[in-house]
Amino acid sequence: MSCADLEPLQSNPNLEEGFCKALLCRLRFRKHFFHVLSCMKRPQGRGLESARKHIASCLTELESILKSADFLRSCFDESCEGDIDDKTTASGFEPIGFDAMLNSRLSAPTPPRAIKILSWKKAVEYFVKLLHDLDVICSYSLDPHLESLLRFVVQFQKSQPDLVARSHLQLLLVQDGKLYGRDPFFAVINKAAALPEATKNQDIQKNESFLQLGMLVMNLLKILCTNAAWQRRKLGKFLQDWRVIYVQLELAFRNECGEVSSSSNDENTCMKIFQHILLWVEEQTFWIAFRFLILGFELELYSTGEYCMVYWYLYAVLIKLAEKTHLMMAVSHDTAKRKGKKKKDSPKDLARESRIPPAVLFLQCYICLAEGLTMMLAALRNEIPVFHGPSPFNTEHEKFVQHFELLQRACIPDHVSYLSYKESTTHARFSTLAMYNYFKDAQRIAKEVKSSFSNDPERLAELRKLEQVAEHNSVAQNVICRLGALDPSLKVSFEFSHHPFFATVVVKRS
Numbered sequence: 001m002s003c004a005d006l007e008p009l010q011s012n013p014n015l016e017e018g019f020c021k022a023l024l025c026r027l028r029f030r031k032h033f034f035h036v037l038s039c040m041k042r043p044q045g046r047g048l049e050s051a052r053k054h055i056a057s058c059l060t061e062l063e064s065i066l067k068s069a070d071f072l073r074s075c076f077d078e079s080c081e082g083d084i085d086d087k088t089t090a091s092g093f094e095p096i097g098f099d100a101m102l103n104s105r106l107s108a109p110t111p112p113r114a115i116k117i118l119s120w121k122k123a124v125e126y127f128v129k130l131l132h133d134l135d136v137i138c139s140y141s142l143d144p145h146l147e148s149l150l151r152f153v154v155q156f157q158k159s160q161p162d163l164v165a166r167s168h169l170q171l172l173l174v175q176d177g178k179l180y181g182r183d184p185f186f187a188v189i190n191k192a193a194a195l196p197e198a199t200k201n202q203d204i205q206k207n208e209s210f211l212q213l214g215m216l217v218m219n220l221l222k223i224l225c226t227n228a229a230w231q232r233r234k235l236g237k238f239l240q241d242w243r244v245i246y247v248q249l250e251l252a253f254r255n256e257c258g259e260v261s262s263s264s265n266d267e268n269t270c271m272k273i274f275q276h277i278l279l280w281v282e283e284q285t286f287w288i289a290f291r292f293l294i295l296g297f298e299l300e301l302y303s304t305g306e307y308c309m310v311y312w313y314l315y316a317v318l319i320k321l322a323e324k325t326h327l328m329m330a331v332s333h334d335t336a337k338r339k340g341k342k343k344k345d346s347p348k349d350l351a352r353e354s355r356i357p358p359a360v361l362f363l364q365c366y367i368c369l370a371e372g373l374t375m376m377l378a379a380l381r382n383e384i385p386v387f388h389g390p391s392p393f394n395t396e397h398e399k400f401v402q403h404f405e406l407l408q409r410a411c412i413p414d415h416v417s418y419l420s421y422k423e424s425t426t427h428a429r430f431s432t433l434a435m436y437n438y439f440k441d442a443q444r445i446a447k448e449v450k451s452s453f454s455n456d457p458e459r460l461a462e463l464r465k466l467e468q469v470a471e472h473n474s475v476a477q478n479v480i481c482r483l484g485a486l487d488p489s490l491k492v493s494f495e496f497s498h499h500p501f502f503a504t505v506v507v508k509r510s
Helices: 013-040 048-079 102-106 120-138 146-157 163-173 185-192 197-201 208-224 228-259 265-298 304-340 347-354 358-383 396-409 418-425 438-453 457-483
Strands: 490-495 504-509
Touching: 013 048, 013 120, 013 163, 048 120, 120 146, 120 163, 146 163, 146 185, 146 208, 163 208, 185 208, 185 265, 208 228, 208 265, 228 265, 228 396, 265 304, 265 396, 304 358, 304 396, 304 418, 304 490, 358 418, 358 438, 358 457, 396 418, 438 457, 457 490, 457 504
Parallel strands: none
Antiparallel strands: 490 504
């Protein structure tokens, strides 16, 4: 049968080609999207490259779908009523054989809720965003280093991926109780904690506490793949598990090292392994606490009147995190040097070792901003009563407990309480604030450490944001110290225009 013998399906044969193209690009999109999901489910990330090819094809077909809209509208414009952008199809007609309310009628008994179906235009935008998120996952190098992996997941979450993308990320990270389905979590911890080579010859990895630690790391990755609200809730409760495992590892350390003969080298190896592990567990615990606190800003859980206590607590956590990170990096450097069997250190190497590592200076920049904001907010509260009036619902102590109860239960950090918060902020005044500008320190550190992260665009962008906040807040602090107590028309507000969790101080006259 020749093409001439085929009977057109349309009354107007000129429309045949347009309808066929519109239908085909939708069918091709469905085919490629199915292949994307299938490839991403392959074990150990073997299908990620293929998935990226299908993602590119999906995006091409979505462009064709958008172009077909003009043709479909031209065919049905006369009979279509209402705004076309609000319709669920490009033509504006109700889809044949589809009931938008079917799922809501078949769902389990739930409270009444309105289910709004996306318009066709928003549906296309949704798939474009989803495909870009999936492409980010597929382009990840499957780095076995835990620190790099945690930074990737946190950075990925900044784009606010939806459930589908987050689920595929979790499936990629944790497969069959292993990282990427190939690396045992003990090996991942071994590398992250910079354990000595002799660890492989030890039976410590069979210790129950070590097995539980592997489970904690696996659960941490799963939690970080959830939405911000659920993530914060789970991290707060999760902190106690990390505190408990620290105590259990300490007990295991005493038992294991007590059974080893004091005359052998095994005792020294055992002590090094547990010292590295305990230090690493502390570092991770404070990192989780830091993540818990900053998620509160993303979820808008803190009011302006609570910023002072939040930044004070953030400062306390960051101090401990920087301390443990510095110690951990020193331990890692020592382990790497032993592997290299270097006999004698040159003066240049000794000078390099005495410097503060860039990663610690990066945290130091955070610390200066947190301390600067704490002192400024405390001075405003103490000098200008209008700035921070009493709450009609709960006291400041009750707010402190509400925000930090989970951290306090886990004793993170130790010896931090509402009483210590009050003692450190009660005497803050504009006169004492003028004596030292923490924001200038933050600005200086951010400028100095930039060169160390020239090959890390994410951290470089973060440093630029921190520098902007520090610069604006330094100027604002000078204005407040000079006019704050004398000019009642001075209005101070806080906005997050430059950074997601370090506020920029805005000073205006009313």
